[in-house]
Amino acid sequence: MEFLFFIADADDTDVGPDFDADARSWVEETDGSGARIHGNRLRPAADATVVRVRGGEVVTSAGPVATGVDWIAGFDVIEAADLDAAIEIARKHPMARAGQIEIRPVWPL
Helix, strand or coil, X not given: CEEEEEEEEECCCCCCCCHHXXXXXXXXXXXXXXXXXXXXXXXXXXXXXXXEEECCEEEEEECCCCCCCEEEEEEEEEECCXXXXXXXXXXXXXXXXXXXXXXXXXXXX
C-alpha cells in the first residue's frame, strides 16, 4: 500500500546541526529497504503558485493553498503493508522530531 508523507516544517523550527546527515541516513535506510519509492525537498511556501479555473478562466495566485505556521518542506512516497508500518517508517524521520509528518494513504484511480 502506498502512503504519501507530507514533511511539515515550521518557520521557527531548529532542526539542529546533524539534521542533514540524519535525513541522508533516513533516505539511505528507507531506499535500501525498498520502502521509499520517491521523495524530495520542496522550495519554500513563498515560491508556491496556486492554479484555479473559474468560469473558464485560469486564475493563479502566489503562495501556498493554506497559510499557517507550518509549511510543507518535502514529501516521500512510501510502500508499507499498512498504516502501522508507515508510522514506524515515519517515526524514524528526523523531521518527526523537529516538525511533523502527515501520513496520507494514496487512493489509486
